[in-house]
Amino acid sequence: MTFSEKVKNELASIENKKECCWKAQAYGMLLFGKNCSEEAISLHTVNKKIADLYADLLVSLTGCIASVTEVGQETKEEKALYIVEIDDPDDRREVLRFFGCGTSTKHFEESIIERDCCLHTFLRGAFLSCASITDPNKEYHLEFVIGDANLAALLCDLLNKIGLSSGSTVRKSSRIVYLKESENIEDLLTFMGAVKSSLELMNIKILKDVRNKVNRVTNCETANIEKTVAASSMQVKSIEWIMTHKGLDYLPEELKTVAQLRLENPELSLSELCEISGLGLSRSGMNHRLKKIIEIADHLKIKM
Numbered sequence: 001m002t003f004s005e006k007v008k009n010e011l012a013s014i015e016n017k018k019e020c021c022w023k024a025q026a027y028g029m030l031l032f033g034k035n036c037s038e039e040a041i042s043l044h045t046v047n048k049k050i051a052d053l054y055a056d057l058l059v060s061l062t063g064c065i066a067s068v069t070e071v072g073q074e075t076k077e078e079k080a081l082y083i084v085e086i087d088d089p090d091d092r093r094e095v096l097r098f099f100g101c102g103t104s105t106k107h108f109e110e111s112i113i114e115r116d117c118c119l120h121t122f123l124r125g126a127f128l129s130c131a132s133i134t135d136p137n138k139e140y141h142l143e144f145v146i147g148d149a150n151l152a153a154l155l156c157d158l159l160n161k162i163g164l165s166s167g168s169t170v171r172k173s174s175r176i177v178y179l180k181e182s183e184n185i186e187d188l189l190t191f192m193g194a195v196k197s198s199l200e201l202m203n204i205k206i207l208k209d210v211r212n213k214v215n216r217v218t219n220c221e222t223a224n225i226e227k228t229v230a231a232s233s234m235q236v237k238s239i240e241w242i243m244t245h246k247g248l249d250y251l252p253e254e255l256k257t258v259a260q261l262r263l264e265n266p267e268l269s270l271s272e273l274c275e276i277s278g279l280g281l282s283r284s285g286m287n288h289r290l291k292k293i294i295e296i297a298d299h300l301k302i303k304m
């Protein structure tokens with residue numbers, strides 16, 4: 001099951017305590033469904049639960065009968081589509097009247113979401129009708145696909161009202177209202193009542209953050225190790241050259257000690273070398289001596 005399906009199943013299973021909230025949820029489903037006019041009232045969904053919920057709500061609130069038709073899938077991968085429709089023109093007029101939608105122009109009946117409790121369920125209804133959410137393991141993205149520009153603007157306003165900043169764009173003939181930040185998505189899920197899904201999203205985010213951090217640290221460590229190895233092999237080459245051509249005694253005492261130390265411990269970083277040397281040298285002091293050895297070797301090579 002995709003994350004989006006889980007969210008929708010969770011939302012579609014919530015029982016509202018108050019009649020006003022059921023009405024607001026049905027209103028959200030109606031407005032953001034496929035059609036909402038005298039000519040057609042319909043909702044398309046691949047989720048049977050949502051289709052049944054919508055049909056049940058319409059009949060229990062308005063007494064109007066909605067039919068649920070399953071349109072078979074063409075391939076095995078394709079999901080069946082459920083179409084919920086009100087077939088009778090009188091019933092359609094009755095539904096529009098019940099929700100206070102004008103019959104000619106699209107009118108938003110604000111009184112339905114006047115109470116705070118109802119805004120939650122209205123947005124839940126809108127989500128069930130036209131939204132989806134990307135697998136948070138891949139990307140943080142939640143979007144509503146809306147046919148009508150005024151409705152898209154209304155939704156942006158409502159999201160804004162509850163402190164969520166959304167973006168909007170046009171895709172084909174639809175308006176897309178989307179949320180990108182994981183915090184925004186979490187907040188909206190919680191607001192609509194999908195608490196379990198919101199927690200799951202939070203957990204995925206934490207896991208992802210930890211994984212990224214581990215990768216960053218590992219990358220950083222790898223880079224440091226590579227740097228240490230490159231520097232050390234340069235130093236060892238110079239020391240070996242001096243050893244072969246002049247002998248280590250050629251070096252002043254303080255450099256000879258460091259040279260021997262480096263030969264015996266080619267894998268150590270500068271700080272580690274300081275630590276085991278017992279010379280009380282700082283990192284830069286140690287570095288300075290090793291550089292000096294390389295200089296001496298380079299100088300000798302020129303002379304020879």
Ligand SMILES: [Zn+2]
Pocket residue numbers: 018019020021022024115116117118
């Ligand atoms: Zn309410």
